[in-house]
Amino acid sequence: MVVGLGVALAAGAALLFGSPAQSGEPQPLPLAAAWPNAARGNIPSKLPDGSEFSPALFLDARTAIGTAQSADSATLRLVIRDGDGKLLELRNVPAEHRAPFAALTSSGNELFWVESISGKQQLWSADRRDPRTARMLTADVGAMQFYDSEHDLIVADGRVRWVSSGVGDETEFRSVAVTGGAVTVTREKGTWGLAAWPFAVDGQTSARGATTLRNLSTGVTVAVPSADRSVTACSAVWCQLVSINQDGYSRIELSHPDGSARRKVIEGNVATAITDVAVLDRFEVLAKTTAQSDLTGNQQLLVHDLSNRQLILVSPDAGNISYRAGVLWWSTGDQSSFVRNSLDLRTV
Structure with missing residues (x-):
């Protein structure tokens, strides 16, 4: 799996340069004050049988889909855990297959995911209400590429879509x-990843990040903003530029892909916390290293709201930050005892 380059660059800068004293930076608003009606939840890290539960997708703030070992450790299970703690097992595979479930996504009641068994990838689906409907859609998936993005697997226009690496410097767009049924394949030079359909963005493994946003339906391309000593990442609506300022601290900016509406989001000992840019076309998810971070390994979890340019403090001490399909989640506590917390940004 390839980690977003902007995330890596900014996080590295934060670790290297320590915590600066920034003047004039906005002070974050507490979550409860900024978004009092937002749907929130929390779930224990363990299931009732004592096995660890690792969420991969939240359907809402209290309903998560993820993986857990069986009580006898013989199998790995794909389970749905609802707000009352009830479990529904969708699939299970022998535990010898490490991390067999990936790229979970949903469309209505239908779930889609990738299974990796004995080094071979397959695309599966199921109605989340009935495990008996689980079925393999295809094993003709190519060498699938995942970039830790909510767009690694997309459902649009009645098709499931993903990218695979082709021959040499080539990307296969598959669906x-x-x-x-039959898989369709189109090929494009470069290393591309999917954004919100029908867009794709290049530069997934480039040190400079993205240079081009392409509409796969029309073929229209846009040269996205870039700057010296910066890394660019783009969604279909916003591009994120992460750079190091003259004092050696991270600077995060956003603009539309055509370069318009460019603005500074934040500057200092900060990093982008997730791969995806400006999720829901509104929220930039950030992490700030504090004096306690060296002790706990956790960071402040912040969200910049593009609609009003407010900075929201979601958690003062967050670890394992993730996002998919409108829901942000993170852990609080330490490795021996922690809780996963969730925030449904669609309810803000």
């Missing part, structure tokens, strides 16, 4: 009907 299959949600009911299964």
